[in-house]
Amino acid sequence: MSDPSHGNLEKYLYPKSNYKWEDAPDPAKFSECVHCGMCLEACPTYQQTGLEAHSPRGRVYLIKSVAEGKLTLNDFFADPVNTCLDCRACETACPAGVQVGALVEEARGQLYKEDPPAGLRGVLHKIFLRGLFPYASRMRKLSLLTRWYQRSGVRFIARKTGLLRILPKHLQEMEQALPNLTTKPVLGRIHERLAPFGLKRAKVAMLTGCVMDAVFADINEATVNVLRHNGCEVWIPPSQSCCGALHVHAGDRDTAKQLAKQNIDTFLSDDIDAIIINAAGCGSTLKEYGELLKSDPEYADKAHLFAEKTVDVSSFLDRLGLIPPKGRLELTVTYHDACHLAHAQGIRVEPRRLLEAVPGVQLVPLPDSDRCCGSAGIYNLTHPEMAGELLDRKMNDIPDGCDAVVMGNPGCMMQFMVGVVRHNRNEQIMHTIQLLDLAYRGEETSTEAERAEHSKASRSQAS
Numbered sequence: 001m002s003d004p005s006h007g008n009l010e011k012y013l014y015p016k017s018n019y020k021w022e023d024a025p026d027p028a029k030f031s032e033c034v035h036c037g038m039c040l041e042a043c044p045t046y047q048q049t050g051l052e053a054h055s056p057r058g059r060v061y062l063i064k065s066v067a068e069g070k071l072t073l074n075d076f077f078a079d080p081v082n083t084c085l086d087c088r089a090c091e092t093a094c095p096a097g098v099q100v101g102a103l104v105e106e107a108r109g110q111l112y113k114e115d116p117p118a119g120l121r122g123v124l125h126k127i128f129l130r131g132l133f134p135y136a137s138r139m140r141k142l143s144l145l146t147r148w149y150q151r152s153g154v155r156f157i158a159r160k161t162g163l164l165r166i167l168p169k170h171l172q173e174m175e176q177a178l179p180n181l182t183t184k185p186v187l188g189r190i191h192e193r194l195a196p197f198g199l200k201r202a203k204v205a206m207l208t209g210c211v212m213d214a215v216f217a218d219i220n221e222a223t224v225n226v227l228r229h230n231g232c233e234v235w236i237p238p239s240q241s242c243c244g245a246l247h248v249h250a251g252d253r254d255t256a257k258q259l260a261k262q263n264i265d266t267f268l269s270d271d272i273d274a275i276i277i278n279a280a281g282c283g284s285t286l287k288e289y290g291e292l293l294k295s296d297p298e299y300a301d302k303a304h305l306f307a308e309k310t311v312d313v314s315s316f317l318d319r320l321g322l323i324p325p326k327g328r329l330e331l332t333v334t335y336h337d338a339c340h341l342a343h344a345q346g347i348r349v350e351p352r353r354l355l356e357a358v359p360g361v362q363l364v365p366l367p368d369s370d371r372c373c374g375s376a377g378i379y380n381l382t383h384p385e386m387a388g389e390l391l392d393r394k395m396n397d398i399p400d401g402c403d404a405v406v407m408g409n410p411g412c413m414m415q416f417m418v419g420v421v422r423h424n425r426n427e428q429i430m431h432t433i434q435l436l437d438l439a440y441r442g443e444e445t446s447t448e449a450e451r452a453e454h455s456k457a458s459r460s461q462a463s
């Protein structure tokens with residue numbers, strides 16, 4: 001429950017604060033920092049720059065300085081705040097439990113109002129955050145348009161004539177790395193409640209995610225299939241919206257709140273056991289709706305209830321007790337910890353347990369598996385240099401002999417796909433659920449010979 005006196009206390013403690021708008025960085029969060037520096041080596045931007053201002057401790061200090069009136073919301077403040085990946089690696093390392101990610105998001109909210117994004121950032125915000133992501137129908141059209149682009153021969157002409165060179169380098173790489181969109185978005189296509197295969201164990205609703213459903217609808221289909229194999233009745237509410245994660249990360253909290261309210265009204269309209277999400281970035285934001293809407297008298301409690309019901313699909317299956325697939329996949333894979341699964345939600349062992357439950361799969365460790373890959377929402381578009389350096393480090397860490405790199409977040413998947421193209425690698429980039437789905441589909445084949453054929457097909461898909 002929110003505390004209505006909180007804002008007044010803030011003004012009393014920090015009368016000279018230069019934060020002017022609602023949701024200012026919370027003193028209860030920044031005053032916990034004891035400046036011990038144990039977070040420094042965990043921070044990718046500090047590792048890359050060696051600058052204190054670009055470390056978690058430095059950022060917390062700057063955020064506090066604005067509250068104390070020692071600093072204004074100027075460029076000196078904005079640069080370190082905006083270059084933070086919001087990866088939360090510092091939170092895992094911090095013994096005092098300082099919520100650096102939330103502080104940075106709140107600080108960005110103030111910057112967003114003080115000085116709305118301009119230039120390339122402004123254009124990206126307008127096109128993607130305000131114009132596309134909040135509208136499922138537009139995302140669906142974008143997905144269909146991309147399918148047409150890939151299939152009609154326009155892509156061939158665009159590549160052949162060098163037309164794509166007008167795009168920034170990272171967008172060119174993304175275009176090259178984008179998988180062929182073979183599946184239409186599931187939101188609005190699958191209306192009916194899908195019955196479980198076998199005995200019913202749970203009744204769940206699934207949030208499809210805007211980018212996930214537009215680019216990786218096959219993963220959403222795989223998620224539905226795996227859930228049904230595990231005894232779940234699955235509902236995909238048609239009136240759901242984008243979760244607002246990218247808006248929170250960018251500081252556009254007003255839009256994020258509108259989207260959160262739409263999802264709360266939609267998902268709490270039925271008595272379900274869990275709200276399932278298969279994208280780490282979305283899941284982390286959904287679980288923080290209570291914090292986002294803490295000052296909203298109508299939604300604060302509902303937001304907490306929503307957050308309690310939200311669970312990442314890997315964690316849900318692990319908790320429910322996975323019905324192990326019988327289909328065999330002869331694959332060597334490594335697992336990348338998406339920041340918003342490992343650091344923000346503490347989900348590390350569950351996906352690995354699921355992968356190890358697939359017959360034939362050999363899981364090999366990825367060094368520094370929870371170091372950010374540089375994707376971080378639209379960070380790879382707004383800060384391509386830093387994102388590129390982090391991606392290169394990540395690609396160099398992939399152990400030899402892997403058929404696939406597996407993870408649980410669409411943003412990371414896109415970033416790794418760019419890495420595969422850039423580094424001329426062969427690894428397949430897969431979601432944990434895709435691998436499970438392949439194994440369940442494999443068990444539907446009846447004979448040994450067919451299983452062997454399926455395993456061979458999976459290997460060729462993963463190479």
Ligand code: SF4
Pocket residue numbers: 032033034035036037038039040056057060090093094095096097098100
């Ligand atoms: S954020 Fe945490 S780890 Fe970093 S300096 Fe402050 S107390 Fe120490």
Ligand code: SF4
Pocket residue numbers: 042043044045046054055056059083084085086087088089090091100101
């Ligand atoms: S969230 Fe990531 S980039 Fe930002 S301060 Fe923490 S460790 Fe550094």
